[in-house]
Each structure stands twice: as C-alpha cells, then as structure tokens.
Amino acid sequence: MIRTRDRDGCPGALRVHQAADGALARVRVPGGMITAGQLEALAGAAAEFGGGTLELTGRGNVQLRAITDADAVAEVVAAAGLLPSPRHELVRNIVASPLSGRVGGLVDIRPWVHRLDAAIQADPALADLPGRFLFSLDDGTGDVSGLAADAGIQALDGGPVALLLAGRDTGVRLAGEDGVGALVAIARRFCAVRGNSWRVKELDDFATLLDGHSPVPDNRLRPTPTTRPPVGWIPQDDGRVTLGAAVPLGVLDARQARFVAAVEAPVVITPWRSLLICDLSEEVADNALRVLPGLGLVFDDTSAWLDVSACVGSPGCARSAADVRAEANRAVQAGTVPHRTGSAAEPVHFVGCERACGRPPVGQVLVATPDGYRPVVG
Secondary structure, three states, X not given: OOOOOOOOOOOOOOOOEEEOOEEEEEEOOHHHEEOHHHHHHHHHHHHHHOOOEEEEOOOOOEEEEEEOOHHHHHHHHHHOOOOOOHHHOOOOOEEEOOOOOOOOOOOOOHHHHHHXXXXXXXXXXXXXXXXXXXXXXXXXXXXXXXXXXXXXXXXXXXXXXXXXXXXXXXXXXXXXXXXXXXXXHHHHHHHHHOOOOOOHHHOOOHHHHHOOOOOOOOOOOOOOOOOOOOOEEEEOOOOOEEEEEEOHHHEEEHHHHHHHHHOOOOEEEOOOOEEEEXXXXXXXXXXXXXXXXXXXXXXXXOOHHHHEEEOOOOOOOOOOOOOHHHHHHHHXXXXXXOOOOOOOOOOEEEEOOOOOOOOOOOOEEEEEEOOEEXXXXX
C-alpha cells in the first residue's frame, strides 16, 4: 500500500505529536543501547514534564507522553547525548541483536550500530528518509531479521553478511566490513526513487535498490519473527551476567527506570519492549533481583506478560474505543491469556481500533468494539 499522505507524521524529540493525552515525544535509541545516565535523564523528564512513564517501542526506542513542556524535554534529551543530529533525529531507526557481543552470535554487531548511526548522521540526503524507515543488524542469531526492516544485514558463517530488503533475503552476499556502506547506499537510493512510498515494501520493484549487486540463487535465509524477549538470568560468554526484564505492556514508570539506572550498568531496550541490564557480576545481579521484581519488572520466562501487548488505547488515543491496556491487564490477572510454557500459543495484542497500532508480526490481534473484543482478520 502506497501512502497518500505527503507529510511524515512520525514524532521525534523536537517534533512532538499531539495525542489525546497531550504531546508525545519519541527518542531514537539506535540498537536500543542506552547508558544508565541517559535512562535516569529520561526518567527525570517523564516525571517532571510528562505523564511519569517511559513507553518502550517495538523498535527499541522510547516515548514520553502527556508532555507539558516539550522544549524542556528536548533540552534533557539533547543534554543526555540522545539527540546528536537534530536534522536526522527521525531517521536513526536501527534495531540490532540485543545480546550481541555478550551471548552467542557470529559477530559482535555493536560497532556496526555505531558506524551505521554515524554514517546516517553524516549524510545530508538521509535526513529526508521517512521516519518509518528501519535498519536491522543481525549477528547471525536471526532474532531481528524477522522484524522485516526496510534494509538489513545478517551475519553468516565464515564472515560474509546477507543483505535483506523488507525482511526478505535478496540473495546478495557482502563482506562483513561492507555491510554498513551497502545499507547507507540503499537508503540513499530509496530517498531518490520512493515517490510517496514510506517503506521499501511499498515499492513496485525494490530490486532497483540493489544497484548491480548480484544475488546468489541458493541457500537464502527465511527470517522468522522472534516473539518473546530474553528474560531472566542470562550468563554472558565472558562470565558476567545479563538480567532480562520483561516490562508489562512496555510501560516503564519513572520510579522503575530510576531503580534500573541505579544498577549503574549498560542497558539495552529490545524490540520486544523489554530491558537487558548487562555486564553484571553475580553479586550485583543477585542484589538487583532482590529489588526489581518487587517494582513490577518481570524476570520469570513463564509469565503471561511475555505473551500480551496492547496499543496505547484510551485515554491516550482519541481513535480508541476502549482502555485496552486495562483490558490486557485484566486478562493477565484473570489468567485468560493463553500464554506459553513452550511455543504452542501465540501472543495476543489488544487494540482500540482497526488501525491495530503496534501489532506484532505474528499472533492474535483483538480489537475493541461496542460488543467486546473480536479478532482482527488479515
């Protein structure tokens, strides 16, 4: 589907969206990688100038709602180092394998995140990318390739990377060190040919973006969506520990965020609206687990919270027919979400209208109607 609206409505830290509950700002966090100090700063901004919560997005970014002073929030974001290029603030959308460099994977893609982010900011033409355009960097685990990013690479055995467009393996293979440059070139060509298209999948023939790259005919990847975040005690390859915390409905209140920041460790926001608290000693991890679950963060990988999500719903969205977050919470508390002990059940996503914002790539979507909830078809 080609969008007919010319103006890109994606919000940022400088260009907020006026929602039903007030101004909304979205802060890009490439690769989901955020420092404790940056998380503390955002928590403070949410508490002082917003609704007191941070919303984690399906791209590993952060949203602040019900903002009363947008200029003050932008100042906090900039001072925290989260707004390095105001011209490019809407387009620094990069998802990356969240455990890369710490657990498994064929390559540590964290340096690639920094290189890609720097290359985007250095290219004036890429400031014109739509705010929906998404890059993905997969370390070979296949965890983020299934998100169907517009342009992505996935590490392969032996060093090369596969080039993906709209979540499909193009068959093009590149040397690992050439992957970031290829993504930047594709984004630049997309800007030149996109017309009214906002996403690569909306192009009539996105093979035109390959610009002479020759695909291999066989052994193409078939990315599948990852639907559950890594949760619990996760041993790192270097002997340290990562704690994976599910955040119910992706809503992290300022107090929770401040306690996570107080651990004074690197944090990764995952595309599954969860947190990874990384590089901990066993002693620090033990101490964190004595505190954080009591604040509402979930470290149990059998919890139903891992299988339920929701759009913002009422009162934050004027289009919504119901308070869908409250309904999702009731479903979890009542035990009516068919959560998985293995992989049998699919995730459930509650939405307030047919737009089905935030829907995961797989699973059941339930839309609010005057007569209750019904499944969304298609």
